Amino acid sequence: MSSSSSNLVTVGRITGVFGIKGWVKVHSDTEPRENILEYSPWWLKTRHGVKPVEIDQAKPHGNGLIAHIKGVDDRTLAEGYTKVDIAVERDQMPELEDGEYYWHQLVGLKVISEHGGSPQLLGKVQKLMATGANDVLVVKGDKAELGSLDNKERLVPYVPGQFVTSVDLQAGEVRVDWDPEF
Structure with a gap:
């Protein structure tokens, strides 16, 4: 990995909006999938740069999760966050046992x-x-x-x-x- 690739690790993706109150659908690459909710902030890799957001509510839904981004209270605003990768800071990730790798x-x-x-x-x-x-x-x-x-x-x-x-x-x-x- 190049040193310019920052300290962020992609752990999921916002795939769409859910409802009209600013909720988004989340695909998690963590195991188990709910572990993505333990990280804060989420760093969203938007086409305008990387932006930190805080999740104030979340729950399982179907095969994925739905989450509410703090301060995003309508569907139109939430649409601006769709189809972006979710990253977290590398040092927030737990240490693994010898022989285990991310x-x-x-x-x-x-x-x-x-x-x-x-x-x-x-x-x-x-x-x-x-x-x-x-x-x-x-x-x-x-x-x-x-x-x-x-x-x-x-x-x-x-x-x-x-x-x-x-x-x-x-x-x-x-x-x-x-x-x-x-």
């Missing part, structure tokens, strides 16, 4: 396959996906820039001890036991 720590790491004995660079982690059974690393090769094996995109199950053999944040790499043919 998704944002894994994005951008080089992925090296040790399958078959000789290490091969598959590419970089572009993003992660939750699939239900386990998370999946989306690894994008870039032969020209990275010197990776090829330019393929691979989906590697994030299963430590089985497919993921090590994560080294200092070295900026994830080592995997993954057949490059897949």
Whole structure:
């Protein structure tokens, strides 16, 4: 991650408005989803810059959450906050146990396959996906820039001890036991 990328970590998104009193629909990337409500302030990444807001009410609704932004009391005002990412300050996030990582720590790491004995660079982690059974690393090769094996995109199950053999944040790499043919 570049040092210019600030201290903010994206944890969700405001996806739409709810009702006429300034409530918004929230998609949370936290686990469990209600954990997003424990952070304050939320930093909204609008096209006019990053803006801190305070949530004064929130509750589960359907598959997501709805929240009320303090001082936003009608639908028209709330519409100005839709389709924006919600970020929080990195130092507000709880410390993890050894061997546990936040998704944002894994994005951008080089992925090296040790399958078959000789290490091969598959590419970089572009993003992660939750699939239900386990998370999946989306690894994008870039032969020209990275010197990776090829330019393929691979989906590697994030299963430590089985497919993921090590994560080294200092070295900026994830080592995997993954057949490059897949």
